[in-house]
Amino acid sequence: MRLRYPGTCRVCGAGLPARTDAVYERATRTVRCVECPVEETATTASDESLMLTSAPEPATSEPAEEAGVAGSSARREYERRRARDEERLRQRWGRLGGVAVALSDERQSTTAWERGAVGEERLGARLDGLTSRGVVVLHDRRIPGTRANIDHIAVTGGGIWVIDAKRYQGRPQLTIEGGFLRPRVERLLVGRRDCTKLVDGVLKQVELVREVVGDVPVTGVICFVEADWPMIGSAFSTRGVPVLWPKRLAKLLVEDGGDVDVAATRQALASRFRPSLCRSVRERFRLRAVLPAHHLGDPDRRER
Secondary structure, rough: OOOOOOOOEOHHHHHHHHEEEEEEEEOOOOOOOOOOOOOOOOOOOHHHHHHHOOOOOOOOOOHHHOOOOHHHHHHHHHHHHHHHHHHHHHHHHHHHHHHHHHOOOOOOHHHHHHHHHHHHHHHHHHHHHHHHHOOOEEEEEOOOOOEEEEEEEHHHHHHEEEEEEOOOOOEEEEEEEOOOOOOOOEEEEEEEOOOHHHHHHHHHHHHHHHHHOOOOOOOEEEOOOOOOOOOOOOOEEOOOOEOOOHHHHHHHHHOOOOOOOOHHHHHHHHHHHHHHHHHHHHHHHHHHHOOHHOOOOOHHHOOO
């Protein structure tokens, strides 16, 4: 099909401009390049029904539904908000609704979710490339009892890495206030944006993971995918949380060796923090409440 909006290939992480031919995968609500190979996990409804009746084959790699889909939560929220915004325009302009949708820019609060999804997808693609080097990754994991999620969890021989991916613009920097006579206060800035709350969020996620794995080392990381990183002295740490870029993160993961049982640790984490994609059944009903009729057709027969 031809994309109506820009997207990102789920397999290789390449950007796909609008009106580019691409393949839409219904199971994960993502797109991929036409050239990228078809994975067994991207099945249609008919394929899934055949799998239920046929004998299972030995798996050579972890299933996508267990590993999760990077950026799926942010991508679904973006789709939901975009559909809601379009429906409001159509109701407001009546017969001219289609023209209004075509001429109107998306709201900043809506595009922010799409931008975040792209960042998670690109980092997820890079992390998946480390599988052959002993790094196992879980994407977009639900935090039980909340609507929040953990972007990525990487398991290495040396421990667990809880990764928060952000696609912010500007230069990340650490400012320190106070000291001798006043309490020391560290602030994380990206450009002029105060992102200190990101550190608080990652530390909370680290504690939740520690409750599951016990004595296994757990490190929280904030990875800015497209920030304005300087050439020298760029990476830093605040309150024990490294702040870095994708290439630097990949290097740390590959070099993090040890005697941690990667398979058992991954299984424990996957059982506790389920993929956000598991909520798709519930969200389908909620999405139908906001999607107009023209959004409910076969996605392969219309432009996205």
